[in-house]
Amino acid sequence: MTIKKILVVDDSPTERHVMKTLLTGSGYEVITAESGEEAIAKAKSELPDLVLMDIVMPGLNGYQATRTLSRDQVTRNIPIIVCTTKGQETDRIWGLRQGAHDYLVKPVNGQELLAKIAA
Template sequence: MSIKKILVVDDSPTERHFLTELLGEKGYLVLTAASGEEGIARAREEMPDLILMDVVMPGLNGYQATRTLSRDEQTRHIPIFVCTSKGQETDKIWGLRQGALDYLVKPIDGEDLLARIAAL
């Protein structure tokens, strides 16, 4: 699968900026959303090749947004990487059960993330 367009869903402006810079420097087109609700809407509008999803956000959290997108006929084919500060094994298992393809714990290691994207 060729990844070109990535949607970053995170309520932290710092995290969105970090990921936008990191991915943009590698030639990816980066879209952002600041909430789970906005992330779902942007995913349906833009049809990105990959979604990086935070968990702890006001309103719809990342688990709920991941579940919604992975069960929607229109967006179920889009891989989702959960990128969160929630590092317990049970958190990871729950994230993968919601439909995430991968689970990364913050702070995100840029080289690790890029390697995982390249492996898709």
């Protein structure tokens, strides 16, 4: 599957900007959401090829949003990569159990992220 459109989910305007700059500079179309609720709505309406999901957000957190997207008939085939400050092994395992395909700890290395997207 070729990745063209990426949904970046993060409550931090700075993180969204950094990710968007990196990804658009690499030729990807980027849409953003600042909450779990908005991420679910945009994933259903925009059907991105990939979701980059933060965990720590007000309201619906990234674990809950990941679980919802991975179990929904419309969005279950969209891969999700968690990008978070939560770096414990138990956090990583929990993220993958919620349906994430990969797990990166912030600050995310841009080249590592682009390599994971390309893979």
